[in-house]
Amino acid sequence: MRILLINPNSSPAMTRTIADAGKAVAAPGTEIAGCCPSGAPLSIEGHSDGVLAAFHTLKLVDESGPADAYVLACFDDTGVDAVRERVAGPVLGIGEAAMHAATMLACRFSILTSLERSVPILEDNAARYGLAARCRGVHAAKLPVLAFEDGESAYAVLRDAAREVLARDRSDALVLGCGGMAHLAPRLAGELGVPVVEGVACAVKFVESLVSLRLATSKAGGYAYPLVKTALSDGEQHV
Amino acid sequence: MRILLINPNSSPAMTRTIADAGKAVAAPGTEIAGCCPSGAPLSIEGHSDGVLAAFHTLKLVDESGPADAYVLACFDDTGVDAVRERVAGPVLGIGEAAMHAATMLACRFSILTSLERSVPILEDNAARYGLAARCRGVHAAKLPVLAFEDGESAYAVLRDAAREVLARDRSDALVLGCGGMAHLAPRLAGELGVPVVEGVACAVKFVESLVSLRLATSKAGGYAYPLVKTALSDGEQHV
Amino acid sequence: MRILLINPNSSPAMTRTIADAGKAVAAPGTEIAGCCPSGAPLSIEGHSDGVLAAFHTLKLVDESGPADAYVLACFDDTGVDAVRERVAGPVLGIGEAAMHAATMLACRFSILTSLERSVPILEDNAARYGLAARCRGVHAAKLPVLAFEDGESAYAVLRDAAREVLARDRSDALVLGCGGMAHLAPRLAGELGVPVVEGVACAVKFVESLVSLRLATSKAGGYAYPLVKTALSDGEQHV
Amino acid sequence: MRILLINPNSSPAMTRTIADAGKAVAAPGTEIAGCCPSGAPLSIEGHSDGVLAAFHTLKLVDESGPADAYVLACFDDTGVDAVRERVAGPVLGIGEAAMHAATMLACRFSILTSLERSVPILEDNAARYGLAARCRGVHAAKLPVLAFEDGESAYAVLRDAAREVLARDRSDALVLGCGGMAHLAPRLAGELGVPVVEGVACAVKFVESLVSLRLATSKAGGYAYPLVKTALSDGEQHV
């Protein structure tokens, strides 16, 4: 089984972190093809970065050859619905994967993401997935996405924020709200005493599951293949 | 990895169907221990059957020796929260497993269960899991739970009901709303042309995933171990 | 009119407290048959206790002879739907009774229960009853259920927690979230200056009302009598 | 105990129907003071009628001398919140009373009202009371409010509409959505085979219950007494 594990931003370090997290949990027969699109922003911090990243992700999917399943490793789940239209295999965003997993393990969870500007995006996603009732809060550690490559000082900020969030929200699980935090989950779980749910690992295992069950993206409704347009545009218009 | 796959009713035939469905999808290293509690109703059709089944399921869990994970194969997910309190490994009901899976594959799904009396239970569950927004309807094939052991005539009723439900709800995936339908999923999928999501298989793969990720039930909140009571009751009271 | 007033746990002292609360408000012609099931946990603190209590409550209902109505005096409303299936007369849980009453008296209410682990259960109930919009918060006094038999020190903890909860939530009514607090309502109301709603009394009066209106549990849908199973199980199965 | 049972419209015949329905169910010691405001519309069919009726109801409440509780017998519950501010005793609308009662008796209910134009009002009320999840539909018999005084032909239309509504919605209880239908409930219940919930009777019994429990409207929040204005306006202004 070949899983295309896409980091939708273009940070090489973060792409490696994410690919490592995926490979660490993949089943013996699973090939994890970690990659990121050229042209995407270095990090995805807000809606505009999300649109740019989704566009380049679609191109990367088209050019990457066949895969049995797809994981999009931006916690905003930017582009997930669009990729679902273009492929047959199951597609999962790490945000939805982590939130689904958290509801299987805990009564209530809190999400800790990087920047405050991502909070409304994740709140909207939680509501759209219908998981808002189980999510007691979305919070920002107030660190940019790429800070988590740095190590110790970012880790300490994250851990302290996590402790405060869990206590204030009275949640019994923590969801890490950024793909760049993937390598920090085991250490955090050890210190926090609650399940720490990290989306890259969850998404890889869940699409492995779906592929092994021969469950694919439905092509009968909103995820049908894109329609081919019968004429080409003659370019930018100003009327 | 040892997964206790419990059919919460006491039908031997249905227990075998469910165990077979689980074994068919388990990973090489996974042992599926299929079982059902003695004393539980022969089928679970409504709230009262659900309470009786949940009680006997708890006893079965206590007596069954250690397992790495637990699947409760009644689509009502009766007893799932209670089992979560009593064990450390992840616990999944087939209802929630199937609904989560369906949201990964399709824009909108419909549930087809056995009897009309189960419809409000499943609607309430979908709402509680927060997945009501994705579920366009819960419907009954108007066949009792055990009818699905019979074969051909029940299959035809189910397939025709499924076709009508998918058309009326404009859904692009079907969720089978009863553990006794587990063996019918592949055949239905072939005829209906949409993903047919069956909870036993999904739940087995998802708890396998969680165990391999070392994710266990949170013991810090509502799923903490039951408190030991310091005194014993002196029996039934009439005041 | 005979009302079976069931304390679903097996604490004799709490059963007496609850029966006294029911008898104190019953109409002249109403007989309150206070009772508790043998075999149930001494107190209901979480989902697992709830399943055990519900099972023994069903047995008690079956063995207790005819009654015109039923009140289940655990604020979690464990077993209420199941009892509704097995009897004809109206059945009310003290949790739902108190929440309905609170919406008749105040714009917004808060619930104060015993332990933190019960909070998600009550939040889910409030949502399922549809009353979450009026409930500004569910909080725990952090005292075990049986502590309220003790008197003064538990009372002071409860009152102080109530004051803090009302101020923080800006609620104009308090709902007592545990049957064991039944005797404390009048005293609390005097000190807090807002309606203090206690479920045992509310439920007794509401089922009296329903009986006098000749309104009984519907047998046409999800509360129809349980189906009789046509074959008996041959006991615990391991497949 | 004195209950002011107000028909907020000014139809004498409907006022008598409502008063009769209230007196038929009142407890021995309860005095039902049936009345209607002069100046209100003859029937309440829409928002504008509702505002006029609410205004005259407030005046009637002020002029009617003390009462222990208040029932407002328009199913739209027009003016209920405003009356709650002006009095101490509990106040109940027949719409909310019937909807609360229906959730105690059935898994799902449908409302059958007079005219289509009232449907969105009742849908909004059901949502605001939080009971929308239990209400499977609000429907109109397409008869004006005063038609129900007429007898046989209106009854037949109502019964046939009820049968269709229950079948289509798969509901197991019917709520009568107009005070003018109060006298038809027992006959309908006999023919339909499900609980038929009528708000006048429910509201009378529920406020009787609240008064006997010494529960009054909270004066600590949104139902506090209206503030006295310190200056009088100098009349209509055109600026």
Add this chain to the structure above:
Amino acid sequence: MRILLINPNSSPAMTRTIADAGKAVAAPGTEIAGCCPSGAPLSIEGHSDGVLAAFHTLKLVDESGPADAYVLACFDDTGVDAVRERVAGPVLGIGEAAMHAATMLACRFSILTSLERSVPILEDNAARYGLAARCRGVHAAKLPVLAFEDGESAYAVLRDAAREVLARDRSDALVLGCGGMAHLAPRLAGELGVPVVEGVACAVKFVESLVSLRLATSKAGGYAYPLVKTALSDGEQHV
């Protein structure tokens, strides 16, 4: 185009403030007819004031001659639905206008109103308009409605409350929750650094927009003209 801009309370000073705010933003061809009903309360602080004001507003609308559109300048939007029934042109409350505008400008907004007793009214409105998901909180400056005529000290209280509310709610826009605050919006916007949305100005521009688009209130459903009653009541009834 003639817009009837109604202050539903009867404060002459506040009527002038509101009319000035409307005139300041009206398009060249728009006549703003500012007015207030005689007989209405001097300020609208709660449900009872709201019913009185709505009644007198309906009379004022009937007597004021034809207008192309109507703005009701009480943030509670009292009487808006009723006026919609009685006229053809579009009708807008300043509460809904401001909330709609805020969702066009910011991810999340908070509402700051005058008194705590208005908070549940505005929360209910936000929910009914469906905008609750975007509104992170409704708060009270704890100043009576008419205080805002006073100037400096009320302004300082409001500004400080706004700062605290924005920080606590992490909102990126402020909605002023009282018509009497209309003149304070520009100054507040300058000091707070976020959009400050004031409903009078928004409502005037939005109804101007609707009139210019020839969009009028629908007369096909719940806003159809009130039905004429075929008989007159013979006055207050006591049965």
Add this chain to the structure above:
Amino acid sequence: MRILLINPNSSPAMTRTIADAGKAVAAPGTEIAGCCPSGAPLSIEGHSDGVLAAFHTLKLVDESGPADAYVLACFDDTGVDAVRERVAGPVLGIGEAAMHAATMLACRFSILTSLERSVPILEDNAARYGLAARCRGVHAAKLPVLAFEDGESAYAVLRDAAREVLARDRSDALVLGCGGMAHLAPRLAGELGVPVVEGVACAVKFVESLVSLRLATSKAGGYAYPLVKTALSDGEQHV
């Protein structure tokens, strides 16, 4: 005032239709700069088209010189949040504009769009805007987006579908769910007898309103300007 009115797809005919609709309603001092991005799909039918269109729309916005406000004329509102981050002036999608307008005019509205595959997208948008409670249904005329350029036969299909939708949903307003239908609104309104709300016109008037009120996109939260990334990616990665 200069409004950039962007058709996010690249159909020249549809861009002209949309620009004409905007110019027809613009105020005297308003310049409507109608345009479409080169490179975008010829029509937007689904998520994948939406991502491509949003990407090219961002580029068009960056290259188009300053504007006072922006309207995005795809009913899916694709890219609206992203454009809000990149500019200061108000930005409105025609989907949200039309839905907000519909709630100002009618109790309940229905949306009629082109293809079934767009239905879940619009349902999700309605829910995210919080307007789902007012929207009784989203339906497809089962015509591709570009069919509406054709004229008579598409018009007849649309009108017949609209009639059926309004009757089935019991809605009192129709929202046209595709920018390509802009020119059909007046004719439909004449035939259907309810308000027909068309988003291009509404959005142009609403952003005109916001600009005239000096209300701009908040830069304090989720719509803050995109962060500048401090390093450039070294291109597509495969790890």
